[in-house]
Amino acid sequence: MLIEQRLHQGIRDGSITVMFRRWKRRQVTAGNTYRTAAGRVVVAEVTEVAPSRIRSADARAAGYPSVAAAVADLRGTPGDPVFLLRLRLAEDEDPRTALAAAAELSTEDVAEIALRLERLDRASNHGPWTAATLDAIRRRPAVRAGDLAAGLGRETPPFKVDVRKLKNLGLTLSLEVGYRLSPRGEAYLRER
Known part of the structure; x- marks a missing residue:
């Protein structure tokens, strides 16, 4: 899973707990651990969400000052589904x-x-x-x-x-x- 470098430290220190992704189809599975440049990340939840339904608290948890900033930063093809990922850094040692x-x-x-x-x-x-x-x-x-x-x-x-x-x-x-x-x-x- 690719994570922008600007989010790495926030994921490591726990201040970033949400990411938004626009994908043609779901790319991650809830409950799985992924190796990323930010470290091993556990995706706890993956939910499809309409951009108009993104909450302010989730935008802030993703590192954005507002919902509008989060929506403006979405990459991918407009019209493709948007997914909200709740995540945390894995606490166990990499096997x-x-x-x-x-x-x-x-x-x-x-x-x-x-x-x-x-x-x-x-x-x-x-x-x-x-x-x-x-x-x-x-x-x-x-x-x-x-x-x-x-x-x-x-x-x-x-x-x-x-x-x-x-x-x-x-x-x-x-x-x-x-x-x-x-x-x-x-x-x-x-x-x-």
Whole structure:
């Protein structure tokens, strides 16, 4: 879920608890947790609302001084439904953190990771990439994503998407600049 940078701090400190979105169809599900640039966000409620029915309290909870300001800032195609999202920052730890820290891998763990990486390689429209990407991150930690991608002959945006897939498996960690292998990723490369 994309959240404008101007809202990040408010979501983190709890002063922003509502967002409005104009979508052709609902893009989030109430009760789910989403990874965003503001952190992990729990969407507690998703309600379709007519712009004329937005309440002042909800506009203020979304960071707007008035309903008119909230409606004026709606993006998307006029006429598409408007959704009110009630949200909060997730309080529990990102499950990927515990997964990434797990440096003790069983034979079954190694086999499962290998199977998941093989599936990612097979599903790729640009050929196998997982081994080369893990190796590049191992050899060049804290190097800009663009430089790593160029070294592999790849465009940066799809490279970053692929690295996120490795992060979801607990194999890499994002740094301020670039990436590094997680303890789990290091253990997997040692065992494979």
